[in-house]
Amino acid sequence: MELTTDFYLGDCKEQLKFLPDNSVDLIVTSPPYADQRKNTYGGIHTDKYVEWFLPISEQLLRVLKPTGTFVLNIKEKVVEGERSIYVMELILEMRKQGWLWTEEFIWHKKNCYPGKWPNRFRDAWERLLQFNKDKKFNMYQEEVMVPMGDWAKSRLKNLSNTDKIRDNSKVGSGFGKNISNWLDRDKAYPTNVLHLATECNNKNHSAAFPEELPEWFIKLFTKKYDTVLDPFMGSGTTLTVANRMIRNSIGIEIMPEYFEMVKKQFNTIELTLFEPTVEYAKTKSERRYTVR
Amino acid sequence: MELTTDFYLGDCKEQLKFLPDNSVDLIVTSPPYADQRKNTYGGIHTDKYVEWFLPISEQLLRVLKPTGTFVLNIKEKVVEGERSIYVMELILEMRKQGWLWTEEFIWHKKNCYPGKWPNRFRDAWERLLQFNKDKKFNMYQEEVMVPMGDWAKSRLKNLSNTDKIRDNSKVGSGFGKNISNWLDRDKAYPTNVLHLATECNNKNHSAAFPEELPEWFIKLFTKKYDTVLDPFMGSGTTLTVANRMIRNSIGIEIMPEYFEMVKKQFNTIELTLFEPTVEYAKTKSERRYTVR
DNA sequence: GTTCCGCATGAATCGATAG
């Protein structure tokens, strides 16, 4: 079967209009947070954030299949000693648009940013908001089951086991052979708390989130040849993972540098590992590129 | 110095009125969650929750010292496949009352309630909302420091160039001073994610939270002989911990069974370990009991 | 082929200083 990866250059509010209704199985994205990433994205002011995001979420609601899921990675920052409230306001407004706020996962960032302040500790978590169009949506829980030996053993083994699991999960298609023995014994369903470290040593680009993050949700909410969308593609983490996991993917990016970088990266993969790349512009969007 | 533990039987909305303004250093509580404990508390309907809580939070704002902190343990339940929004609405309304929403800690429940649902994983976290009256509040960060990871040992052998550069950015004296700081360091400040197990050994009552939870916040936000308040005393976890940590405490409970149970428990402690108990009713509130 | 070890960096925040 054919696997496609489509790129759109431009503001996702506009580019999303080229996508047909009910065509996406999973949206995983991490938009620029309010007043952050100023150097790359200009930064959206806290007071304007909801207003800015709602037209986008409206399009996302349109393109998502009724059985699909939207996972939004976001966190409010501190303004004058208080947490901002724009994320809460966004959830409330998106519900009015017709979204169901199904669940809130916690991403526990094991290596959070250091620092010390007189009235505050380091922020070690972010929100992973799950939205749906319908109460009935596709969920493949067995795909993300985690090995659970007896508690005593896993506690004694400490971090070594979790590291193995994490390393192996990067393969994407399953777990490694070397530890499959004790993995097969008993598996448990995970919880709504994800413990992941940020990847901080990439030379070429800084990814918004570690590959494990989109990988986990792609496993959970899609099957092979489903379509994954990231309207804030950035360095392309979501698309890279989707492609590796044999999911069709669509990425939209407003910054030409990022867009070119990801496109080049995908072209290279195609050229070296698979068949020759076909790159062309569609009539619907002049800046659409497709890698097949 | 004298250590006091005061109990009030009744609706905390009313009983709180007996407490003077600006008299409490820390409020730690876990109110009944919406609709979840119908058997014991009668249950507050999801739609009525904010309306029900606001008169209480208004009193809490009054009795809290300007340097004090209010820690609210809460989590929205699932209604018809969606997370309820009453917690978000409550935060927004409490801000209008004058509360500052300073921080949101995450309580990661390491052994959360087992179960399986077709479209949802186990809920392994709860919110610990920190509210304050003023941007300046008491915080004793050193009291809750945690051991550093093993990485520190190798780290201290040789400081990297970037560390030296970063340290050097401070003119003159900064460099050597910083090295000595790091060498002495064997503990780190914690983050805003708390990893605690739930206690399941309580038979008589629905245990709100483990003792470590109030203990951590009492350490962090109070010193000895400060006053800790729990307006939803329940089984008295907060008061037990406060008493053990040599903090004055006040508990309010609406259910006579719980009230009597906690009072008896404290009387027993007093009788066996300290001086004889004095129990009397104050004129201000006929149902106030004091153990000194 | 393992294991060890050095190392850069990450969606941070506050308070002081400058315009």
Added chain:
DNA sequence: ACTATCGATTCATGCGGAA
């Protein structure tokens, strides 16, 4: 007064080169 910039502070992780 009010906003913008800058320096100081601080951990844990995964990568890559070395042993």
